[in-house]
Amino acid sequence: QEVDFEERLGELDLRSDSDIPDVPPQTDSTPEILKRALSGLSARWKNWWIRGILTLAMISVFFLVIYLGSFMLMLLVLSIQVKCYHEIITIGYRVYHSYDLPWFRSLSWYFLLCVNYFFYGETVADYFATFVQRREQLQFLIRYHRFISFALYLTGFCMFVLSLVKKHYRLQFYMFAWTHVTLLITVTQSHLVIQNLFEGMIWFLVPISSVICNDITAYIFGFFFGRTPLIKLSPKKTWEGFIGGFFSTVVFGFIFSYFLAQHQYFVCPVEYNSETNRFVTECEPSELFQMKKYSVPPLLQAVLGWETVNMYPFQMHSIALSTFASLIGPFGGFFASGFKRAFKIKDFADTIPGHGGIMDRFDCQYLMATFVHVYITSFIRGPNPSKLLKQLLILQPEQQLSVYKTLKSHLVEKGILQPSLRG
Amino acid sequence: EFGGSAPVPTSDDTPEVLNRALSNLSSRWKNWWVRGILTLAMITFFFIIIYLGPMVLMTIVMCVQIKCFHEIITIGYNVYHSYDLPWFRTLSWYFLLCVNYFFYGETVTDYFFTLVQREEPLRILSKYHRFISFALYLTGFCMFVLSLVKKHYRLQFYMFGWTHVTLLIVVTQSHLIIHNLFEGMIWFIVPISCVICNDIMAYMFGFFFGRTPLIKLSPKKTWEGFIGGFFATVLFGLLLSYVMSGYRCFTCPVEFNNDTNSFTVDCEPSELFQLQEYNIPVVLQSVVGWKTVRMYPFQIHSIALSTFASLIGPFGGFFASGFKRAFKIKDFANTIPGHGGIMDRFDCQYLMATFVNVYIASFIRGPNPSKLIQQFLTLRPDQQLHIFNTLKAHLVDKGMLGGLEDA
Numbered sequence: 001q002e003v004d005f006e007e008r009l010g011e012l013d014l015r016s017d018s019d020i021p022d023v024p025p026q027t028d029s030t031p032e033i034l035k036r037a038l039s040g041l042s043a044r045w046k047n048w049w050i051r052g053i054l055t056l057a058m059i060s061v062f063f064l065v066i067y068l069g070s071f072m073l074m075l076l077v078l079s080i081q082v083k084c085y086h087e088i089i090t091i092g093y094r095v096y097h098s099y100d101l102p103w104f105r106s107l108s109w110y111f112l113l114c115v116n117y118f119f120y121g122e123t124v125a126d127y128f129a130t131f132v133q134r135r136e137q138l139q140f141l142i143r144y145h146r147f148i149s150f151a152l153y154l155t156g157f158c159m160f161v162l163s164l165v166k167k168h169y170r171l172q173f174y175m176f177a178w179t180h181v182t183l184l185i186t187v188t189q190s191h192l193v194i195q196n197l198f199e200g201m202i203w204f205l206v207p208i209s210s211v212i213c214n215d216i217t218a219y220i221f222g223f224f225f226g227r228t229p230l231i232k233l234s235p236k237k238t239w240e241g242f243i244g245g246f247f248s249t250v251v252f253g254f255i256f257s258y259f260l261a262q263h264q265y266f267v268c269p270v271e272y273n274s275e276t277n278r279f280v281t282e283c284e285p286s287e288l289f290q291m292k293k294y295s296v297p298p299l300l301q302a303v304l305g306w307e308t309v310n311m312y313p314f315q316m317h318s319i320a321l322s323t324f325a326s327l328i329g330p331f332g333g334f335f336a337s338g339f340k341r342a343f344k345i346k347d348f349a350d351t352i353p354g355h356g357g358i359m360d361r362f363d364c365q366y367l368m369a370t371f372v373h374v375y376i377t378s379f380i381r382g383p384n385p386s387k388l389l390k391q392l393l394i395l396q397p398e399q400q401l402s403v404y405k406t407l408k409s410h411l412v413e414k415g416i417l418q419p420s421l422r423g
Numbered sequence: 424e425f426g427g428s429a430p431v432p433t434s435d436d437t438p439e440v441l442n443r444a445l446s447n448l449s450s451r452w453k454n455w456w457v458r459g460i461l462t463l464a465m466i467t468f469f470f471i472i473i474y475l476g477p478m479v480l481m482t483i484v485m486c487v488q489i490k491c492f493h494e495i496i497t498i499g500y501n502v503y504h505s506y507d508l509p510w511f512r513t514l515s516w517y518f519l520l521c522v523n524y525f526f527y528g529e530t531v532t533d534y535f536f537t538l539v540q541r542e543e544p545l546r547i548l549s550k551y552h553r554f555i556s557f558a559l560y561l562t563g564f565c566m567f568v569l570s571l572v573k574k575h576y577r578l579q580f581y582m583f584g585w586t587h588v589t590l591l592i593v594v595t596q597s598h599l600i601i602h603n604l605f606e607g608m609i610w611f612i613v614p615i616s617c618v619i620c621n622d623i624m625a626y627m628f629g630f631f632f633g634r635t636p637l638i639k640l641s642p643k644k645t646w647e648g649f650i651g652g653f654f655a656t657v658l659f660g661l662l663l664s665y666v667m668s669g670y671r672c673f674t675c676p677v678e679f680n681n682d683t684n685s686f687t688v689d690c691e692p693s694e695l696f697q698l699q700e701y702n703i704p705v706v707l708q709s710v711v712g713w714k715t716v717r718m719y720p721f722q723i724h725s726i727a728l729s730t731f732a733s734l735i736g737p738f739g740g741f742f743a744s745g746f747k748r749a750f751k752i753k754d755f756a757n758t759i760p761g762h763g764g765i766m767d768r769f770d771c772q773y774l775m776a777t778f779v780n781v782y783i784a785s786f787i788r789g790p791n792p793s794k795l796i797q798q799f800l801t802l803r804p805d806q807q808l809h810i811f812n813t814l815k816a817h818l819v820d821k822g823m824l825g826g827l828e829d830a
Contacts, residue, residue: 143785144785146781146784146785147781147782147784147785147786150777150778150781154735154774157738157742157774158735158738160742161640161738161741161742161745162638164640164741164745166639169745169746169748169749170749170750172745172749173745173746173749173750177584177585177588178584180588180591181584181587181588184587184591231569232573233568233571328561328565331564331565331568334568334571335564335567335568338568338571338576338579338580339576339580341576342576342577342579342580343577343580367561367564370557371557374553374554374557375554377553378550378551378553378554379554388795388798388799388802388810389810389813389814391795392795392810392814393814393817395795397818397821397823400814400817400818400823401818401823401824403795403796403814404811404814404815404818404824406796407796407799407807407810407811407814408811410799410800411807411808411811414804416804416807416808417808417811
């Protein structure tokens, strides 16, 4: 018996893909209202209308949540993360027929909880430092945060080892690895998205909008001008769409940044005000968001007719962001297409009518979020002052004193602090 | 043909010398002798490289990591018959290189700060380190996407996943080992020795007293071995820590000396490594006959380390056993005669390395003051002033700084 099962499982790994059963077609989750309104149109136009309406619906939800503020955005990001995780894990269950290993659902969700706890603990500690200082229990949790997270993870690991069942070893190891790779992709990126958000909502809005814009404009250019196929993985993509999408996205990003850079609400880092117990975005806009005069290069002067132009420095950064969104972002989409073909599924799930699952909409966003985070840490932001302060306060008193003396001599040297008789 | 199982490695790696010396013993005793001799050889080797210093240790850790990665990836190839997808070897090694570059860059920047700041190319590499690492990784990612071939999608995704999980396990832990090493060689030697001791002691207790099986995964393990190994390891850890805490070369953090361009281990031993009087709990006083005992505080920590090595460390071994059964392999490879592959020896060490690192970060070490100063110097002047004033107010509060005096 054991040999038979293992052999059968072994056959799943053969090079040909013919052994994977086709996943049953998705149930149609289009709301009744839409169905009645569009009942007179042919199937192709109906699909186009559904996609269009849902696109507008998603964009409206996006604007609504932005209006509601940072906290709602964080919740939204968290919900999307959980849903994407659920979608990918469900695919794993279907591929490996592992519905009859009940431990796996519990363990997968448990690991999701652990990793989220770890990441949220790291962010919360940084941004809510004053809030945390006031409460004793939170202080304990923060101080030993890594140890607690590790202990929680280890518990899950030991439960996994104890749950290994003789006939199902390989299946269980596959699901374990599947879970971990999924966590690596969905959870880490969603936390990077939240960190970008805290840097300033513009760092959240512009990248996401650029990816969406690239999606839409590449589709439109492909629809009207598309001729040369781009890549075998996605036969619908064309070079014309790709290049047209690139230029439109750069222009869009440029103009969109111009509008957003004027409002403090978008530009200021999100901070938590412990007195009012809410998030505030108020600050002195940094240099990036103050208008500057740039000289137009001679080439463009003839075209545009201006000698100088007033721009925000951020707009230059937006060109980098849009370029990444248009040139490299699509690789995330190709990766997801390849994944779907590999496992013979049409969409990740059928959550959104006409579009597929949440993962289908967000596949390009993941690379973008990491890029923006790396970009900010490399080119924009120095170390986080409140984090630095928190670490200083943890030091031993003698160490604090010696650091104090070093800092003081440095500040006096630079002229930032006036040397005086009073310390 | 095999339904996915890899052929069991059968070539006999035992050196000719040993073969001739043991030729007249029965095969069971021969196996025992081979294992025993190789164990002694590995332990001797361990001592030699400790003697040679931190740089050699780092290199050895690096080599072990590469070998473990190679072993696990080879198993993946065997399982998925993917030798005919030549991109995968290149891509796997490329990803190994990227992740190592990222981690070594982060460590090098921390520990070799002054050296890095002096040399112009290093300074730029370190300033944009994350961006460069990410760009390198992305190149590999895009190459993977471009290499997807119609008939082999699933295989390729499996290998991609396999590579990443292996990197997660092997590379991150080996870097945690190096971090532990820099904290002080005692933090490297005691954990590893405890795991080795637990392995050997559990085996011996099991051999002489073993009766009740421990877990279905590893039928040779017994409860007697497990518990005997636990007590023996705690005792061993206490003794080893006592001996090592007396020497600066083991207890001092490893530092890079800019003037001599070499590693030095010289410092004022921290409180952990200074003898203190402890009162023996009343319970033990009658047994042991002393009222107080002089111990290093580090020995108390060593109890925590040995406990983890004996109770949770074996789960790493069970995980590896399950993995080998799942993929129908006897050993990870046949690098070490009588023992299997490098991974077979190091499976318990991975959890240990993470635990030690988390333990140090949570209970021992605070933030590094010089690192904080470096970060401070990159802030804007108004931020610097704000932090300086907050620190000053805090120190005044604590009474460390007189309010009106020039400190």
